[in-house]
Amino acid sequence: LLSRLCSRRASVVPSASPRFIAIATMRAFLLSSMLAGAAAFMAPVSRRSVSTKLNGVASELSEMNGYDVETGGKPFDPLGLSDMAPLDSLRESELKHGRVAMLAFLGWVFPEVVGTFPANDITSTHAWEALSQADPQFWFQIVGVCGIVEAAEYRHKISGAEGPFFDPAGIAPKDPAEFKKMQLKELKNGRAAMIAIAAAAAAHYVPGSVPGFPFPQ
Numbered sequence: 426l427l428s429r430l431c432s433r434r435a436s437v438v439p440s441a442s443p444r445f446i447a448i449a450t451m452r453a454f455l456l457s458s459m460l461a462g463a464a465a466f467m468a469p470v471s472r473r474s475v476s477t478k479l480n481g482v483a484s485e486l487s488e489m490n491g492y493d494v495e496t497g498g499k500p501f502d503p504l505g506l507s508d509m510a511p512l513d514s515l516r517e518s519e520l521k522h523g524r525v526a527m528l529a530f531l532g533w534v535f536p537e538v539v540g541t542f543p544a545n546d547i548t549s550t551h552a553w554e555a556l557s558q559a560d561p562q563f564w565f566q567i568v569g570v571c572g573i574v575e576a577a578e579y580r581h582k583i584s585g586a587e588g589p590f591f592d593p594a595g596i597a598p599k600d601p602a603e604f605k606k607m608q609l610k611e612l613k614n615g616r617a618a619m620i621a622i623a624a625a626a627a628a629h630y631v632p633g634s635v636p637g638f639p640f641p642q
Contacts, residue, residue, distance in 0.1 A: 485512055490605050491519075491612050523615015529622045553629055 486500045486507050500507075506515060536550040549555050581590045589597050598604045628635040 489516065490608050491516070493609060493613070495613075519612070520615065523612065523619060526618035526622045527615060530618050530625065533622065533625055552625070 486502065489500070489512060492498065492500050495501075533552045536552070536555065541547055541550055541555070546560050547555050547558050549558060578590050596607075598607060624635045624638065628638040
């Protein structure tokens with residue numbers, strides 16, 4: 426490429442002297458030497474290192490609790506999300522979303538089946554309508570409680586304390602095998618709840634999109 430540029434530059438100036446051509450050739454040589462020297466300091470990406478990293482993530486994922494007969498006894502990650510973030514962070518996010526979804530779906534079903542508690546502002550048993558009727562201070566209370574819980578959990582995490590963060594009833598098994606089974610049950614219930622609350626939202630915003638949905642849309 427550099428030789429072509431130099432020859433093109435020489436052709437553009439047909440009356441160029443031999444000295445001019447020599448200087449241009451010397452500049453091209455120096456430039457190519459500089460580029461070659463810079464390339465020497467740029468280590469090429471090793472396919473072996475990338476492959477080793479991916480194999481390590483796959484091995485760590487296969488050892489993590491959370492997959493069962495639903496996925497053929499193998500980890501299910503078709504989008505490759507485990508390659509984009511630490512597995513511990515992804516699992517923590519999954520657990521939190523699952524727990525919130527379980528509470529959300531329970532909050533959706535409870536008013537429809539049991540009814541509401543006495544209140545002056547909430548008159549509907551439908552979840553979406555009730556949310557729109559709630560007093561603004563309700564949202565401040567929710568955000569405040571969530572912040573307190575997150576702060577307490579973070580303090581528990583950095584303290585290095587063993588055991589679950591919140592287990593007032595002491596239902597967490599002491600046996601590691603039984604504890605692993607309970608973890609799997611919580612993950613499955615959380616995943617089912619995320620699908621359920623998503624179905625409820627879809628049934629509300631797109632009527633008829635969830636056939637057989639048993640609650641008002």
